[in-house]
Amino acid sequence: MNAYDKTDVVIVGSGFGGSIPAYHLAAGGAKVTVLERGPWLETKEFEHDYLLGSSYTRAFDFVVGDGMSVLGGNCVGGGSVVYFAAMPRAPKFVFERHGSIGRRMWPSALTRDTLEPWYDRVSDSLPVSTQDWNDVSYAGGLWAALCDHSGRTANPAPVAVDNDRCVNCNFMMAGCRFDAKRSLLTNYLPAALAHGAKIRPLHEVQRIERIDDGDYRVHFNIVDDEDYRVQSGSGTIDAKVVIIAAGAGATPVILQRSESALGTMPHAVGRYFSGNGERLNTAIINEERVREVLGLSREDGKVYEANHIGKGPTVANWDKLDGSLPEYERYSLEQLYFPPGLGTILAQVPGGDEPRWFGPQKKEILKQWASWLTIFLMTEDDNEGVFGAPPPTGNAYRISQQMLGRGPLKYDPTPNTLHGWSLADAECKEILEKDGLAKVAPWTNDVVGAYTVHPLASCRIGDDPETSALHPNHELRNHPGIFVTDSASVPGALTVNPAMTIAALAERSVPGIVRALQARGVDVTYGAPAPDGSITGRRAVSKLSLVAGS
Amino acid sequence: MDSDEQVKVSTLEAYADTIVPGEKRFPDDHAIAGASAGPGAVVAGALELLHTEATGVTVGLPYLAQSLNDHAKVYAKEHDLTLDETLPSFVALSFVDRTALVRQLTAPGHPEKDGWVSLALFCNMSFDSAAHKHTAEAIAEGHPGLLAMGYTAPDEDGLWRFPKFSYRRELAQLHPDTTPSGSPA
Ligand SMILES: Cc1cc2nc3c(=O)[nH]c(=O)nc-3n(C[C@H](O)[C@H](O)[C@H](O)COP(=O)(O)OP(=O)(O)OC[C@H]3O[C@@H](n4cnc5c(N)ncnc54)[C@H](O)[C@@H]3O)c2cc1C
DSSP, X not given: OOTTSEEEEEEEOOSHHHHHHHHHHHHTTOOEEEEOSSOOOOGGGOOSOOSTTSHHHHTEEEEEEESEEEEEEOSTTTHHHHSOOBOOOOOGGGGGOOGGGTSOOSOTTOOHHHHHHHHHHHHHHTTOBOOOTTTSOHHHHHHHHHHHHTTOOOEXXXXXBOTTTOOOBSOGGGOOTTSOBOOGGGTHHHHHHHTTOEEETTEEEEEEEEOGGGOEEEEEXXXXXXXXXXXXXXXXXXXEEEXXXXXXXXXXXXXXXXXXXXXXXXXXXXOSXXXXXXXXXXXXXXXXXXXXXXXXXXXXXXXXXXXXXXOSOOEEEOTTOOTTSOTTSOOEEEEEOOOTTTSGGGOXXXXXXSOOSSSHHHHHHHTTGGGEEEEEEEOOOOOOBEEOSOOSSTTSEEOSSSEXXXXXXXXXXXXXXXXXXXXXHHHHHHHHHGGGSEEEEEOOSTTTSEEESOOBOTTOBOSOTTTOSBOTTSBBTTOTTEEEOSGGGSOSOOSSOSHHHHHHHHHHHHHHHHHHHHHTTOOOOOOOOOTTSOOXXXXXXXXXXXXXXO | OOOHHHHHHXXXXXXXXXXXXXXXXXXXXXXXXXXXXXXXXXXHTHHHHHTOGGGSOGGGHHHHHHHHHHHHHHHHHHTTOOOOTTSOXXXXXXXXXXXXXXXXXXXXXXXXXXXXXXXXXXXXXXXXXXXXXXXXXXXXXXXXXXXXXXXXXXXXXXXXXXXXXXXOSOOSOOOTTOOTTSSOO
């Protein structure tokens, strides 16, 4: 027996959904253990390197499904370590969506207005800041100029990046070497550790079982720190409350695998998965036309040729985030940078002959890589993803030493989703190809299916037991003491980047979890400030804490 | 016919060359079809990357090569082609036929799609990210893929920094419903 075999709370996964409750519960006096399947990387280990085995592959999990592939984080800090840190709040209409179920899919207690104070907490904590035109990269500036030229607006995106530290290396997907990205490693996690939380990396949770007097036993395997296919040893830890925050691609699989021990899962576990309606388009920029028509040029005299310079997305077009438009016709178009290796293969030759994703013409567009402009479309999909039978361990059969695996997710886009994609594609084309400024084509879905970095809704909150797996307070239906606080709990596509909303929901879930712990005899309170001690956000939510989770 | 190892290597080279084609290394280079000027995936190190155990495909390579040649035989029969029997069947196909066959094998619904897509993925990565080498070293050595894509060398400490990164101009009107947090309303 070691000291941690029994604790108050076990948290599975250390991304937004795991780290936020880890901090608040530890600060409130609970004994918290976080189990994370990935390694614990330090700042100096974040490399500028595409070598297999560098942080570019160690920190990632890429799971190919049937019709949909999911890219996520795999390390302490989860998706926050690899994400691009664009942190917009979701527009009002999103919370009113009906989606595939023909009724409001969000719990009645949740609207943009009721979530706003929790967004404020996150904004304080990471912190999130607005950007001005001096902060936007060449790629973002070019996207803004293209939008403007075709009569549209464009916004610098709010980000969790410290622009004074950022060197615009565009390697942020491999983890930020300069600590400019405000990942959870720089705020909630150190604060949780300071309050006594334990983090155990390379611990992959497999299943949960119920033991005497309503407590839970969490079963994990120990993962090799270099070859994630190798698992050496296993163990268990008991807790009064379990919080599952393994990400929308992994959380439902843990619950499915636990079904034999825990009893029947709600129908919605492993169903209603959403890819956030994502799609990518690659434009090949005509440098000369950009100089002539848009009058742009860089300080060094070049026009653009700056695909590789910058910091992920900096500018988004929000003209179609218009609540008066019908569902499936609302979307945002965001400039993005995607490094080679993980995505370049899916870019298609605009207007070329088949095959468009490999062959001589594709090689020609690779040579123009510096002049690529990637646009990220976030549309409203139909929550049509379903998870099949769980693999023996984790959420995928691992193929490569790191990163690559094959998983049980099946996603067959409905006509609604296809309609949204095609409208957004057409809009992109209209903006980018005007006056010969660029040639654009969407990424192919034929190779690894659709591609999402924003998996959502595989275990969602809601009022309706048929179509939601969780009560509005994030507790698993019919399984008191198990909470899900990550992207899996978000009911549907958000039309913008989701981390801000995932984080706000996680913040909102904490008072309810505190009450569940108190009911189980744990001496814990709610009310910690932001991780850096600031309390602006706390003022608003202290009044609301009694409402949340009730 | 060559040894098993040579058959495997030239078959996989021909596959890699179909994904990112290049120019022949020597006049009777059969594996590389010569469909594109300049080096392609093979010269960029596709075989080296495929033989890096971390990919998880290495042990399957002999099987994939053999299976590719079997598919090529069937393809040739279906299209009434006579193949040069001194070459592995896939190598004996023209570039156009290799391309058509790879399209079939990687198409949605093909029962072996996963294997052929993984192979294509790593062939492409050898060219676009040189995943078998440290990026800075690959650039210093003149890696053909990274150079073709316009990569520049990092600073002396092996890290990239771009002090000039922005047009630093207001380039569009903000959306009228932007909230004080900088988010959509
Ligand atoms: C390349 C990339 C760029 C992105 N950019 C943005 C962006 O700019 N803005 C934005 O809003 N969002 C972005 N995202 C999405 C964002 O990262 C996710 O939405 C967010 O991280 C989800 O939070 P989460 O807590 O649900 O899961 P995650 O952050 O994915 O955390 C889940 C954690 O659980 C661990 N885990 C999984 N299974 C197990 C198990 N069985 N046992 C133990 N641990 C397990 C994982 O390793 C991971 O660390 C990006 C994502 C990627 C991949």
